[in-house]
Amino acid sequence: MRHLIASLWLCLFSCTTLAQTNQAAIATAHPLATKAGFEILQQGGNAFDAAVAVTAALAVVEPAGSGLGGGGFWLLHRAEDDYQVMIDGREMAPGKAHRDMYLNSDGQFEPDWSLNGPLAAGIPGVPAGLVHLSQKYGVLPLETSLQPAVQYAEQGFAVTVGYQHLAGFRRDTLRQYPEAARIFLDKGEVPAIGSKIRQPDLAATLKAIARQGKAGFYQGKTAERLVTAVQQHGGIWTHADLNNYEIIERKPVSGDYLGNQITSVALPSSGGLVLMLALNQLATFDLQQADLTQRRHWVVEAMRRAYFDRSRYLGDADFIDVPGHLTTPAYGRELSRSIDDDRASSSDALPLNEAAGENTTHFSIIDQHGNRVAATLSINYPFGSGFVAEGTGVLLNDEMDDFSAKEGTANVYGLVGNEANAVEPYKRPLSSMSPTFIENDQRLMIIGTPGGSRIISMVLLGLLDFVDGDSAEQIVAAPRYHHQYLPDVIQLEKDGFSEAEIKALQQRGHAIKQMTRRYGDMQTVIVNKQSGRIEAASDPRGEGLAEVRLIRP
Ligand code: GLY
Numbered sequence: 001m002r003h004l005i006a007s008l009w010l011c012l013f014s015c016t017t018l019a020q021t022n023q024a025a026i027a028t029a030h031p032l033a034t035k036a037g038f039e040i041l042q043q044g045g046n047a048f049d050a051a052v053a054v055t056a057a058l059a060v061v062e063p064a065g066s067g068l069g070g071g072g073f074w075l076l077h078r079a080e081d082d083y084q085v086m087i088d089g090r091e092m093a094p095g096k097a098h099r100d101m102y103l104n105s106d107g108q109f110e111p112d113w114s115l116n117g118p119l120a121a122g123i124p125g126v127p128a129g130l131v132h133l134s135q136k137y138g139v140l141p142l143e144t145s146l147q148p149a150v151q152y153a154e155q156g157f158a159v160t161v162g163y164q165h166l167a168g169f170r171r172d173t174l175r176q177y178p179e180a181a182r183i184f185l186d187k188g189e190v191p192a193i194g195s196k197i198r199q200p201d202l203a204a205t206l207k208a209i210a211r212q213g214k215a216g217f218y219q220g221k222t223a224e225r226l227v228t229a230v231q232q233h234g235g236i237w238t239h240a241d242l243n244n245y246e247i248i249e250r251k252p253v254s255g256d257y258l259g260n261q262i263t264s265v266a267l268p269s270s271g272g273l274v275l276m277l278a279l280n281q282l283a284t285f286d287l288q289q290a291d292l293t294q295r296r297h298w299v300v301e302a303m304r305r306a307y308f309d310r311s312r313y314l315g316d317a318d319f320i321d322v323p324g325h326l327t328t329p330a331y332g333r334e335l336s337r338s339i340d341d342d343r344a345s346s347s348d349a350l351p352l353n354e355a356a357g358e359n360t361t362h363f364s365i366i367d368q369h370g371n372r373v374a375a376t377l378s379i380n381y382p383f384g385s386g387f388v389a390e391g392t393g394v395l396l397n398d399e400m401d402d403f404s405a406k407e408g409t410a411n412v413y414g415l416v417g418n419e420a421n422a423v424e425p426y427k428r429p430l431s432s433m434s435p436t437f438i439e440n441d442q443r444l445m446i447i448g449t450p451g452g453s454r455i456i457s458m459v460l461l462g463l464l465d466f467v468d469g470d471s472a473e474q475i476v477a478a479p480r481y482h483h484q485y486l487p488d489v490i491q492l493e494k495d496g497f498s499e500a501e502i503k504a505l506q507q508r509g510h511a512i513k514q515m516t517r518r519y520g521d522m523q524t525v526i527v528n529k530q531s532g533r534i535e536a537a538s539d540p541r542g543e544g545l546a547e548v549r550l551i552r553p
Contacts, residue, residue, distance in 0.1 A: 021368070022553060025536040026050065027523035027546035028363040029065065029450075032157060033057040034545040036148035037365060040140065041551050047371035048076065048137035049145045052130050054363050055377060056149030056206060059126065060199060061157040063184060064166040064382040065361035065450060068205060068217065069396040071125035072377030073265045074133060075252060075435040079370030084437075086265050088248040089129030089377075090428040091122025091399040095244075096236040099422045102405040109406045116173045118235030120385040120398035122429065123245045126377060127209055127217035132247040135213070143210040150210070153203035153393070156196030162543045163197075164190050166359065166382040173386035177233070180388040180395065202393025218242040222392055229389035230396070244426075248318075255327055257283055257438075260467055264436040264459075265376075267317040270310045271434025273326055274456045275463070277306035280332020281339070288468065293504040294341070299464070300483045300490050300510065301339040303457055304347060307485040315420035316428045322420075344509035347488035359383075360450030362435065364525045366534065368551040372525075374435030374446045376455070402429035434459045438466055442529055447475070449522035449539065454491070457482040458520045466526070472537035472546075476522040489513045 024047075026037040036057035037050040045053070051074060059067040066072060071091040077084050100107075102114045114120050134142040167174070167190045174180045175188055183199060185191065208216030216222060223242045230237040252263045253272025257279040264272030281302040287295050313323055325331045338345065360378035378399065379385075385398035404421040421430040432455045435448040445466050449458045458480055465475045479496025483489070489511040492502065495518065502512055521542035526535045538544035 021532050022550050023532075023534050023548055024365075024367045024551045025525045025534045025546070025548040026054065026363070026365050027525055027536045027538050027544065028054055028058065029361045029521050029523065029538070029542055029544040030058060030061045031543075031545035032061045032152055033363065034547055036152075037363075038547070038549055039148055040145055041367055043140065043144065045140040045145060046138060046369060047365045047367035047373050048133050049140045050365050050367065051363075051373040051375055052134045052138060052142065052145040053148050054365065055126065055130060055375065056146050057152060058361050058363070058377065060149050060152045060202060062361055063197075063395055064163065064170070065359045065379070066126070066377035067379050067384070067395050068127050068202070069121070069124050069384060069394040070377060070379035071122065071397065071399060072129065072375060073269055073431070073433055073435055074129060074373055074375040075263065075265060075437065076137060077263075077372040077437060078137070084252055084263055086250045086252045087129060087132060088250050088268065088428070089125030089132075090268050090431060091125055091397055092241075092245060093122055093400065093403070093423055093425055093427050093429070094236050094241045095238060095425045097400070097423050097425050099424065101423060102400070109409045111401070114401040114403075114405055115381055115385070115398050116176070117385055118230040118233050118237070118387045118396055120400050121230070121235060121237070121387065121396035122399045123237065123241050124394075124397065125245065125247065128214055128245055128247045130209060131213045142213065146206050146210045150203050150206050153199040153206060156198035159191045159193055159195050159197060160543055161193065164193065167191070170381070170383040170386055174383060177387045179390045180383070180386050183388060183393065184383065184395075199393045201391055205392050205394060218245055222394075225391045226389045226394065233387065253327060255279065257463070258467060260438050260440045260463075262436065262438050262463070264434055267314060267322065267430070268428040269431040269433050270314045271432055271436070271456050271459065273314065274306045274310050274432075275434060275436065275460055276327040277309055277332065277335070278302040278460050279463070280327070280329050281305060281336040282464070283329065284333055284336040287464065292501065293508070296481065296505060297341075297344070297508050297510070298339065299460070300481065301345060302336070303460070303483040304345060304485050305335045305338070306456075307483070308347070311485060312418065313420055315422070315430050319424055319427045320420045342508060347485050360433065360452070360455070362448035362450055362521070362523050364446035364448065364523045364536070366446060366525050366527065372437065372446050374437060374448050376433035376435045376448045376450070378431075378433060378450070399429055402431060403427075404430075432456050436463070438463050444527050444529065445472075446525045447522065449520045451520045453484050454480070454482045454519055457484070458522060462522060462524065472524045472526045472535035476524050476537045476539045480518075480520060491515055493518045
């Protein structure tokens with residue numbers, strides 16, 4: 001069941017809306033989260049209620065990837081009026097944050113400070129996002145949509161191989177914080193497969209949000225516990241920071257790629273802009289006629305230039321001026337002119353940091369009415385900062401590492417930034433999370449994945465495969481490659497590429513880093529508008545579940 005592909009053929013005639021089929025599809029990184037989403041749809045909820053249920057369920061059963069202590073972006077499409085909006089629930093820097101807060105007395109960046117413990121944590125956005133989604137777009141009470149997550153937190157979920165891997169990766173950090181170790185480890189060790197992780201404190205926090213809305217997290221007892229514990233352990237949160245946290249609704253980034261309409265996330269995620277930067281370059285080449293090596297060469301060169309502009313220009317647009325031309329086709333054409341068809345360009349080399357366990361989570365939903373949600377949520381590194389405030393069950397993020405702590409210095413994903421993404425009070429760190437819709441006359445797709453800086457390149461490859469007509473199953477399983485300008489190297493995932501394919505790229509002057517593992521956990525839903533067929537696929541690299549079901553009217 002790891003990557004179940006389900007599909008139903010219900011339309012005998014041309015059928016372009018799901019209202020006629022009563023089908024819904026959900027793809028998430030955990031079977032219990034997919035189940036929670038369908039439970040809510042069966043109770044009369046819409047895709048937005050299901051997104052609340054899935055977000056909260058993932059916060060419980062996939063604690064390494066996202067949670068109430070983190071943030072994220074939900075991209076919505078409302079079927080009745082084709083309204084599309086990005087819900088920005090990204091973490092926000094606390095009021096006492098300042099640009100040099102992760103530099104030691106010698107002016108050197110201290111990665112430990114921005115990755116481990118509560119100084120690394122931004123003010124969480126997921127609790128506010130749950131309330132906002134439910135109250136503004138849902139039809140069910142928040143309490144109903146949060147119920148599956150409360151149940152999972154009280155009854156526990158079973159430890160899997162994936163959980164073990166990530167808990168092992170972060171064990172030393174979790175051990176530093178007794179409350180986190182008590183919940184997520186077993187006497188300081190990685191728990192056994194099948195053993196249960198129960199989170200009664202987290203269930204109580206979810207119930208407080210269900211009863212009181214935002215105040216259940218950002219005020220009162222939960223806030224008191226969070227602020228006290230964070231400050232006791234070297235963090236800088238205040239009650240005012242929590243009280244002031246707001247969800248921001250933003251206009252998505254949109255663009256056209258060879259007749260395909262792209263809708264993706266705006267700043268503070270770099271995802272939509274970097275995707276359009278790359279696609280506008282690629283539109284100048286004939287990818288479909290090219291052989292595999294030529295195609296990969298062009299895609300890598302487009303990635304290189306798109307990630308370069310990410311590092312130069314991008315940050316929270318509420319704090320900086322971002323050049324307006326970045327997503328124009330004319331600028332894409334201009335960038336592509338410097339691409340040599342046969343030879344790799346050069347970026348200044350930096351040592352490669354192959355982040356061993358970047359995390360985050362993505363889910364894709366379409367309901368029986370055609371409402372859609374693509375959501376990517378994160379606490380950044382696996383198990384975030386590793387810190388839990390006693391009595392809350394809330395594992396805090398380490399999203400402050402997504403800021404550029406020092407100009408030209410790489411973060412944990414090897415991403416280099418500058419002034420545009422410097423730390424400032426109340427600013428939101430630049431993200432790579434890229435929940436995206438793509439649509440043409442025949443099909444539409446909801447897509448996204450975790451994976452740190454590689455998120456955008458994975459989504460880019462998925463979009464190109466969609467344009468080629470690939471199925472959901474093919475798209476999530478395809479081998480992945482990545483270039484992010486610096487380090488100047490193509491990262492190839494393990495097992496995806498033959499020796500001859502690698503050699504062909506090297507002959508064009510590309511440096512290759514063969515990774516020791518596969519990466520990503522893509523969750524995809526595709527609707528074929530003509531046939532009414534829906535496909536949903538969960539990445540074979542992960543432990544998720546994608547299903548298409550009939551929802552009774
Ligand atoms: N923390 C990963 C990202 O937002 O890009």
